[in-house]
Amino acid sequence: MKKILVLHTGGTIAMSADESGNMAPGAQNPLDNYVNRFSDEVELQTEDVFNLPSPHITPARMLELKQRIAKAASEGIDGVVVTHGTDTLEETAYFLDLTLPNELAIVVTGAMRSANEIGSDGLHNLETAIQTASAPDAADKGVLVVMNDEIHSARYVTKTHTTNVATFRTPTFGPIGLVAKHGVVFFESLLRSTVCPIQTVADNVFLIKAYAGMGPELLEAIAQPTTNGVVIEALGAGNMPPVTLPAIQKLLDMNIPVVLVSRCFNGIAQDVYDYEGGGVQLKQMGVIFCQGLNGQKARIKLLVGVSAGMSAGELARFVATANS
Numbered sequence: 157m158k159k160i161l162v163l164h165t166g167g168t169i170a171m172s173a174d175e176s177g178n179m180a181p182g183a184q185n186p187l188d189n190y191v192n193r194f195s196d197e198v199e200l201q202t203e204d205v206f207n208l209p210s211p212h213i214t215p216a217r218m219l220e221l222k223q224r225i226a227k228a229a230s231e232g233i234d235g236v237v238v239t240h241g242t243d244t245l246e247e248t249a250y251f252l253d254l255t256l257p258n259e260l261a262i263v264v265t266g267a268m269r270s271a272n273e274i275g276s277d278g279l280h281n282l283e284t285a286i287q288t289a290s291a292p293d294a295a296d297k298g299v300l301v302v303m304n305d306e307i308h309s310a311r312y313v314t315k316t317h318t319t320n321v322a323t324f325r326t327p328t329f330g331p332i333g334l335v336a337k338h339g340v341v342f343f344e345s346l347l348r349s350t351v352c353p354i355q356t357v358a359d360n361v362f363l364i365k366a367y368a369g370m371g372p373e374l375l376e377a378i379a380q381p382t383t384n385g386v387v388i389e390a391l392g393a394g395n396m397p398p399v400t401l402p403a404i405q406k407l408l409d410m411n412i413p414v415v416l417v418s419r420c421f422n423g424i425a426q427d428v429y430d431y432e433g434g435g436v437q438l439k440q441m442g443v444i445f446c447q448g449l450n451g452q453k454a455r456i457k458l459l460v461g462v463s464a465g466m467s468a469g470e471l472a473r474f475v476a477t478a479n480s
């Protein structure tokens with residue numbers, strides 16, 4: 157019988173709505189009422205790690221969760237399911253993907269509707285996440301996100317809708333599997349992320365979005381000795397307004413890693429434009445192009461690389477390599 161550890165961290169999946177429809181964490185986790193439908197095949201062990209709405213989750217909390225999961229292998233656990241608020245679920249899932257050598261299947265899930273709303277998706281997502289974590293070939297795929305019957309890689313999945321239950325999507329690539337009526341089907345295998353077994357997390361790794369008419373002010377404001385890195389969500393294929401260039405150069409001169417992704421929802425950033433502020437110039441300056449990740453994921457990757465104490469060269473390779 158497979159032994160699955162279910163770790164609750166909060167979010168809408170652990171909330172109930174009041175008469176006016178408002179939601180907040182309560183004393184009682186409604187998931188505690190979950191009855192294991194697979195009792196003949198799966199033994200569940202459940203723990204409340206914390207009970208936070210996911211905008212309250214920090215890298216320090218992610219590290220705490222990682223450390224709890226790291227102990228699970230020595231406890232005879234076969235797979236781990238994490239329930240989490242959806243707002244920052246993709247960041248926690250990717251953090252775990254980058255920091256846990258997973259001999260175990262690790263599946264993160266959440267809900268868009270609270271426990272007592274009509275059409276509540278929490279228990280269904282919990283159940284399909286448990287099904288996925290106990291599937292025979294779930295263990296070597298990196299951290300997975302299971303929502304709305306789809307299985308996504310933690311590396312690329314993102315929340316795309318504020319309220320719809322079909323919110324989690326993997327732009328450019330699509331999901332890597334499905335939880336179908338007759339069980340879990342994987343139809344895609346990804347190269348595993350390079351794992352950095354960090355013990356602490358760095359602070360002051362920032363994320364800034366570019367926009368038409370952007371000035372240098374935000375980039376200048378973070379050119380501080382305490383800054384450990386910045387990710388810029390650049391325009392299109394990876395370009396910046398020319399007036400931001402001196403501030404970017406200043407950050408680089410201070411040996412602050414500057415990582416670039418595109419603010420576009422699909423595709424990857426590349427150095428293809430050779431005009432002032434274009435990707436060719438940015439790359440020549442020493443900006444690191446990170447392929448395929450959105451801004452919040454690239455920030456997690458940069459944060460993990462910095463926390464692992466990588467040299468400038470190692471960090472540039474780690475961040476720039478799509479499957480590391």
Ligand SMILES: NC(=O)C[C@H](N)C(=O)O
Pocket residue numbers: 166167168169208209210211240241242243244266267268269
């Ligand atoms: N659906 C959700 O879980 C959203 C909630 N605000 C959270 O992330 O905690």
